[in-house]
Amino acid sequence: MNIAGRLEAAWLAQLTREYNDICYQYGVRLQPPVLTLSDSRRRLGQWSPADRGLSLSRHLIAEQPWTVTLQVLKHEMAHQVVSELHGRDDAGHGPLFVAACARLGLDAPFRRASADLAEGLGEAAAGSPLTEQGRRVLERVRKLMALGGSDNEHEAALAVRRAGELLARHHLDLDGLAEDEGMAHRTIATGQQTLPAYRKGICALLEAHFAVRVICASLYDPHTDRTTRTIELLGRSERVAVAEHGYHFLEDRLQTLWTRNRDRFRGHGHTARTSYFLGLLAGFRETLEPRERTARGGARAATPAEANADLPALREQQRLDRFVAFRYPRLRRLRGRGTTLHRDAYREAVVAGREITLRQPMADSGEKIRLLP
DSSP: OOHHHHHHHHHHHHHHHHHHHHHHHTTOOOOOOEEEEEOOSSOOEEEETTTTEEEEEHHHHHHSOHHHHHHHHHHHHHHHIIIIISOOSSOTTSHHHHHHHHHTTOOGGGSSOGGGGGGGHHHHTTOOOSOHHHHHHHHHHHHHHHHTTOSOHHHHHHHHHHHHHHHHHTTOOGGGTTTGGGEEEEEEEOOSSSOOHHHHHHHHHHHHHSSOEEEEEEEEETTTTEEEEEEEEEEEHHHHHHHHHHHHHHHHHHHHHHHHHGGGGTTOHHHHHHHHHHHHHHHHHHHHHHHHHHHTTTTSOOOHHHHHHTHHHHHHHHHHHHHHHHHOTTOOOOOOOOOOOOHHHHHHHHHHHTTOOOBOSSTTTOOBOOOOO
8 A cells, every 4th residue: 555545544544533532522323434535626525325425525634624624524424413313315404404513513614515615614714603503593683683673663573572582492692692603713733742731831821811711632633644732712702812812922932031041950951941931821820810800809799780790701601611512512621740840940930920921913012912801
């Protein structure tokens, strides 16, 4: 077997593992299909009920991120769910298919017909809202609420009543009309097979102070046949963007400050470097916490008015929890191992970390980014 043949065999083996993992994660009992690769550029994937075949395009795997390949795999698995669990081979992309997509955690841009999936590739890069069905319902509600301002009292009353019925039927609320569409996810590829302690420290800091959820996961690279660690940020789209900037800023700042000061810790190697990084993060975290306590009004008990003002934040947190559960239904927290520290490097870095200022992506603006409570 030539190199290309061995690589494609590795792709099929990985697709089998991904298929089994999707079934486990989302609690779907499917019989494994016959997985094959096709030469099609237009049709990225296809489920064939007659021979129980599921094929994906070689060009898709070779030219797109593996995250996109997984979405197309889920799309075809949704067709398999409709075919084999509901006994329908003629359902197309109707309600049964939409429900199957939601069950498998499929992003909205990838719920289109297979021939149109290529149009969703650009949208997928920026993350996506919860469900296509939910977006359609919310759009209908918006139009009905607009009719509620009509001069025709009968038409206005009917529109408002129908909007309320839609919201109740789909368990939605008016406060969430604009919010649910704003949820996004962004994957940061580290290119490494392990996550060093300092990167875990950055993740913990982002989750604590940037109003996002951070998931440390793994992703297959079809070009090298290796699986490397990834960091996924989930939350409101604007907050995910700020957190992503914060991650890259801290990665760069830690490396820069260590390069300037490492000569003082010669002979202590990796331990000193790790300790210095963790100290910088600890010092930077100290600058964030007083600011947030001030924003919350200190440690005093909240007044009833303040408690009511916190309700939108609570609802947003609940939406984020649902969004995370949608993408990671079997999420687990693992306890990390302790890290041996070089005391002097750590202490010096804490002091330096207190001087770190997170700035806007545009370097010439000179304005601090406003951290979100």
